[in-house]
Amino acid sequence: MFLKSLDIFGFKSFADRTHIDFSSGITALLGPNGCGKSNVVDAMKWVLAESKSKNLRADKMEDVIFAGTANRPALNVAEVALTISNENSLLPLEDTEIEIKRRLYRSGEAQYFINGRQVGPSEIRKLFMDTGVGKAAYSVMEQGKIDQILSSKPEDRRYLFEEAAGISRSKAECADAERELEKTKQNLQQIEISLAEIKRSYDTLKIQSEKTTKFRKIKEEIFNIQLDIQLLKLKNFIETKSRNETSIVEVEEKRNKVRKEIEDIQNSLTENTDFVKDLQEQVYACQNELTKIMGEKNGKLELQKQQSTRLAEIKDKINQLEIKKTNIQNRIDNLNEEVGDAQSNLHEKKKYLEDTKKNIESFQQNIEAAGSQITENDERAAEKRKQIEDLESQRVQLQKELTAITEDIVTKLDAKLRDAGYSEGAMNQAKAKLEEIVGRLRIFTEGRKNVFGDASKTGCRSAEEGTKLLNEATAAFEETHNMILSLEESLKSYIDASPAFISEFLAPEGIITKKREIDSKISDNIKLVNDLNQMIKDLNASNVTLSMKINEYKDTLSKLKQNEVAIAEQLKSNEEKITMLQRSISQEEVNLRTNDDEVYAEQRRYEDTEEQIANIQEELAEIEQRGAQIGDKQRELYSKIDECNNKVSGKQNDLQKKQEQQDKIQREFERLSISIGSLDTEIRNVKQNFSEQYSRDLMEYEEHMYTITTPPEKLKEELAKAKANLESLGHNINLMAPEEFTEVKDRYERQEANYKDTLKSLEDLEQVALEIKAKSSDMFLDTYNKIKKNFHNMFRRLFNGGHAELRLEDPANILTTGIDILAQPPGKKLENIALLSGGEKTMTAIALLFATYQVRPSPFCLLDEIDAALDDKNVSSFVTALTSFANISQYIVITHNKKTVMGAGTMLGVTMEESGISKIIALRLDDDIEKIRAEVINENDDFVEEDVEPEQGVVLPQRPEPRKKAEQTQGDEQSVTEQNTDENNTSSDTNAENNEAQNEQTEGNDK
Structure with missing residues (x-):
């Protein structure tokens, strides 16, 4: 590239x-x-x-x-x-x-x-x-980057080694994976909470659904058994009616034949024929009326029986509706309790959300306050730097004055030396002679001191030795006196050779004093600048601390905002749950009103049926009274006919026999007519009762009627058993449970699948992060070892000797450990790089840069x-x-x-x-x-x-x-x-x- x-x-x-x-x-x-x-x-x-x-x-x-x-x-x-x-x-x-x-x-x-x-x-x-x-x-390497490489924080140097190791991309991918991992963990936690809530509904509705399904199955079984019973009853009525209709046709033919024979016998009678005939017609009329009354009575009795059965069915249905009402009311109460719990939870969440918002506002205020303090510190630092600039300007002026006065000192000193005839050789010669005489004097006096000291310790053994010692002392003092005279001459020569004007320079009002005053001002200026620089550093350090606090506040603020979003989502979920529950309550209330309407309708039907039974009983009493009256009339007519017939001798017996035969046939005809009417009523009642009870037409199952093989007794046993099973389920049945369970089951299965997918994603992300970290650790360690070796060699070449070393602060944590740099230029001890001079730091950084280039340029x-x-x-x-x-x-x-x-x-x-x-x-x-x-x-x-x-x-x-x-x-x-x-x-x-x-x-x- x-x-x-x-x-x-x-x-x-x-x-x-x-x-x-x-x-x-x-x-x-x-x-x-x-x-x-x-x-x-x-x-x-x-x-x-x-x-x-x-x-x-x-x-x-x-x-x-x-x-x-x-x-x-x-x-x-x-x-x-x-x-x-x-x-x-x-x-x-x-x-x-x-x-x-x-x-x-x-x-x-x-x-x-x-x-x-x-x-x-x-x-x-x-x-x-x-x-x-x-x-x-x-x-890109700047002087600021040099300071960053050689920063006092070992972890700040990692970026150089990470880039050289080629793990920057992997580190970014790992950071993305960890962010995604944290996000997935939060999602998993939310899914677990949601799944737990759905699981509770799932378990409850599953039990209710199974109970309701069993209830429906038994109800369906009861319906099928009752359907078979009603169909068998209908089939029996229809077949009996068909047989009776065939029989009544035959009986009617016989009756007509007997009537014809009676008419022939009566025609043969002369006197009493018309009268008997009239009486006979009245008897026939009475018989027909009695037949009608009997049919009407049987119909009323059957209708009364049907109404009584219907009354029992209505009462049973009212009881079922009351049970249903109780179940609906229980569900409404349960839903209201859930709404209350959800509203209480919603209130707590809203309060927590308000507290979170207050905390967010508080941290934002803290961040603003810290930012304002940083700005204030920056302004104060700027003022200090302005003062430093002014002081440096003053120092430049003082430097100019110092330069000028130094030049004056040199100029004047040269002029004075020329005027004084100053000779550096003569001065050095006088000084050397002076030092020689002083040395000789010191040696001579030390020698005489030792001689006289020994004499004073041993004492004089004779007068001659004492005289000799005194003579030597006299000679020693003379020699000392001569040396002192020579010393005075040498000192005079040295003073004469020295420039006499030096005192002028060194006097309090002299030029050297002025230079010292300027030096003092410059020193004070430098000290003040250093103090201001220290103040600026303190302000910068305070800003760094405030910046760290701002970062901490921002991290906390970010977490609070994430919590705020999560709580808002939970509030939304709770509100949706409350809305759903309230919608369910509304639906249950509608069901309750519908059930109440049905109860009211059934009670009206119950009252109407009771009223109809009372009316039927009154009509039966009236019918029995009319039947008794017609019977009495008929017997009276028979008595009159008997009187007339007794007058007739011959054919009266035949006529009597024919009439008896006719009566017998007539009774059979009446019986069959009543039976057919009753069967029609039964058939109609069976159809009507089935339609009222199940809201369906019984004739829809007409084909099934002819396929039933189970006997009625067996069906009644099965019906009793099914009703007992239904009774064992109790009255608290949630009829909508299967549908609700299907909906909750779909949600539960989707959420469970989502949980498993999220959990799998979490495991995959953790595995990916571990693999990336392991690979990055190996690559980083390999690159670090290479750079470490190259750095030592490059340092020795650039410094022409010395020793340099890289060390890991925490070798157990390769991906986070800081890196210490130790450098030992030639002639120095191995020390931390922060103690090196500016040039040595730069050369060390250059050595590290080129050592890196040898691995990955x-x-x-x-x-x-x-x-x-x-x-x-x-x-x-x-x-x-x-x-x-x-x-x-x-x-x-x-x-x-x-x-x-x-x-x-x-x-x-x-x-x-x-x-x-x-x-x-x-x-x-x-x-x-x-x-x-x-x-x-x-x-x-x-x-x-x-x-x-x-x-x-x-x-x-x-x-x-x-x-x-x-x-x-x-x-x-x-x-x-x-x-x-x-x-x-x-x-x-x-x-x-x-x-x-x-x-x-x-x-x-x-x-």
């Missing part, structure tokens, strides 16, 4: 559309402070989906859009396009050339493109995962003034190492150092010909500059390029030969060369200021 070009339009100071072509190897990016060099780095980070505005040195993301100058209006869009060669297919796309583009409008709308296809920022980040390229990888890398803290020797080592890796990766280096520039194959100049507008000029280095670069690189003879071999499998692109002719894309070559020369000449003068500015920038970034 190779970085081909960068197109910038409207991004920060690049108001014009700017195209930058990149070459392989090392490219130096030069330009004075404030010209927009770092904006090129920010543009690359921005197009690689950097989402934090502070990492782009902006307060908010819209600040990266060109804000305008005095002569240029502001733009409304910023666009950066990065073109990358993908010939080795390092990126998981089939295209050999890939263009990454990002566009931002001032309205806040953002767009991302890959080869013209609009995508999201996450897709761009995933595209570069595990390649070493990206906003969080090691393809980034295709291209941007280095933003990371050599600022290095001295010339370390810069040479850095450039040598950088050049040795130029055939592995492509480097763009922002620098002010001449040696670093000499190590580059291409130079990119950034200028501001127009105020506030950056412009790019590109040059190729010629052969002469290439020779100088080689000389600079070869200054460090200890670094062997062949030692920097990448890991096996890494493809190393060949470094192209430098061109001899300059390639100028914008501007004039001579002006650019003069400009870059002037910039390089001023770079060393501004290194200290740059370091201070970068330290302030680092503190701002940390804040």
Whole structure:
């Protein structure tokens, strides 16, 4: 993979559309402070989906859009396009050339493109995962990144090793899996709660459904048995009626024949014929009337029997409706209890929701208060920095005064020395002679002291020894006196050789005192600046603590909002449940009203039937009375006929016999007529009772009537048994239970299947997370060991000795452990990297960066003034190492150092010909500059390029030969060369200021 070009339009100071072509190897990016060099780095980070505005040195993301100058209006869009060669297919796309583009409008709308296809920022980040390229990888190294690598927090260094190990994508996938796992656990918990609720309804309705199903089955069995009984009864009535109709036809024929014979006998009678005939007709009329009365009576008796049966059936149905009413009322009471429980639960949930909202509001207020405190701290820090700027201005003025007074001291001192004829040789000679005499005097007096001391201890053994000792003492004092005279002469010579005007400089009102006063002011100024810096650090530390609290508050706030959403869902579920229960109650109340209507109707029918029975009994009494009257009349007529017939002798006996035969036939006819009428009534009553009881026509089952083989006695036994079974079920039957159970069963089975699927998904996610973690741990540990070995070797080469070591803080937890860096430059003890100097830290970070490149090199890398803290020797080592890796990766280096520039194959100049507008000029280095670069690189003879071999499998692109002719894309070559020369000449003068500015920038970034 190779970085081909960068197109910038409207991004920060690049108001014009700017195209930058990149070459392989090392490219130096030069330009004075404030010209927009770092904006090129920010543009690359921005197009690689950097989402934090502070990492782009902006307060908010819209600040990266060109804000305008005095002569240029502001733009409304910023666009950066990065073109990358993908010939080795390092990126998981089939295209050999890939263009990454990002566009931002001032309205806040953002767009991302890959080869013209609009995508999201996450897709761009995933595209570069595990390649070493990206906003969080090691393809962009700034001084802030150096501090991040060498942070005091070992866990902050993991990203470098994770990217090198190629587990960034796996880590992101693992994080997604863990988020999905947590979400699945929450879903599983909700499903378990819902499943438990449905299971309770499921178990209850299952028992009720089984009972109701059994109830329905028995009712159906009773219906079928009663149907068979009624059909057999109907069949018996129909067959009997058919036989009676056949018999009555035969009897009617016989009656007509006897009547004809009687008429013949009566015709033979002369005198009494007409009278007897009239009497006979009256007898016939009475007989017919009696037949009608008898039929009417039998009909009324049968009707009374039917009404009594119907009355019992109505009473039984009323009892069933009362039982049904009790069941419905029980269900309504149960549903009302469930509604009460649900409303109570709903009230508790609403109260909990209100408490949660209050907590959310409280945490939001805490976050706002902490944010306000941070803003206040930032303002106070800004005031302190303003005071520091004023103090630094004062210190600069004091430095100027100190420089001036120092120059005055030197000037005056030279003049005084010339006026005094001061000779440093004469002064040194007088001083040496003075020191010689003092030494001789010290040695002589010590020797005499020892001699006289011994004498005083032993004493004088004779007068001669005492005289001799006194003579020696006299000679010793004379010698001492002479030495003192010589000492005085030497001291006078030394004083004469010393400049006499020194006292003027050292006097309280002298120039040295004034210099000391300025030094004291400068020291006080520095101390005050240090105090202000400490205050700023304390404010920053307070802001960090407040930021941590804000993050904690935000985490808690996020959880509270999740709880709020979950509770809202539960409230919605409870409200839906209450609505469903109330709908069920309404339906049951409708059923109850319907049942009450049926009870009322049946009671009316019961009363009507009782009234009809009473009317029938009254009609029977009337019919019996009319029958008695007609019987009496008939007997009276028979008596008259007998009187007439006694007058007739001959044929009267025959007539009597025929009349007796006629009466017998007539009685048979009447019996059959009554029976047929009664059977018609029975048939009609059977049909009517079945229709009233079951609301169905009995004749629908006419075909089944002729297929029944079970005898009635057997059917009655089965009916009694079925009614006993029905009675054993009790009266509390939920008639809608099977339908409700079917609905709840479907819900339960769906929820149970959902629970099993969710549980399986949970197990799969846990397995995936474990596999990803195990694989990532192996990859991380393997990469860590390689980098650890390479880091030690690279550190020794860059420092020309010493020892460096990486250590895992918690080896038992590979995926979360921090990484400690211990460094021991030559001549120092092994110590934590936080105790090293700025230059040593930078070199250590460079060693770690190149050690990482030996394992997984980034295709291209941007280095933003990371050599600022290095001295010339370390810069040479850095450039040598950088050049040795130029055939592995492509480097763009922002620098002010001449040696670093000499190590580059291409130079990119950034200028501001127009105020506030950056412009790019590109040059190729010629052969002469290439020779100088080689000389600079070869200054460090200890670094062997062949030692920097990448890991096996890494493809190393060949470094192209430098061109001899300059390639100028914008501007004039001579002006650019003069400009870059002037910039390089001023770079060393501004290194200290740059370091201070970068330290302030680092503190701002940390804040």
